[in-house]
Amino acid sequence: MYIINSKLVMEKEISINLNIAEHRFPLTIKREEEEVLRKAADLLNNKFKAWRADIKYRGFEGSKLLALAALEVVAEQLEKNKLTGKDKIEKELEEIHMLLEDSMIDI
Numbered sequence: 001m002y003i004i005n006s007k008l009v010m011e012k013e014i015s016i017n018l019n020i021a022e023h024r025f026p027l028t029i030k031r032e033e034e035e036v037l038r039k040a041a042d043l044l045n046n047k048f049k050a051w052r053a054d055i056k057y058r059g060f061e062g063s064k065l066l067a068l069a070a071l072e073v074v075a076e077q078l079e080k081n082k083l084t085g086k087d088k089i090e091k092e093l094e095e096i097h098m099l100l101e102d103s104m105i106d107i
Helices: 031-053 062-105
Strands: 002-004 007-009 013-020 023-030
Touching: 013 031, 023 031, 031 062
Parallel strands: none
Antiparallel strands: 002 007, 013 023
16 A cells, blocks of 8 residues: 555555476466466466376476466467457348348338
């Protein structure tokens, strides 16, 4: 907290520590970002652990496993975005189709 013009103002940034792939990262973030960042770190850690447990990748360095985990997370998100975009386009086309049908009835 700090004082501006005799008014008490709450700081909007907080300090947190995130553990990712067995490394600690001290961060200063906006308070509203904390939940998303913690969930993202948990997701990435789970993927990292899965890659590390896979016997095919036992000799890989942690940084390479982390890169594979990050690749998997990003690929999943891109796939979700692709599906979301497709659904949105289909919905818009359906709305246009309904508008056209309604306008044909009036003719």
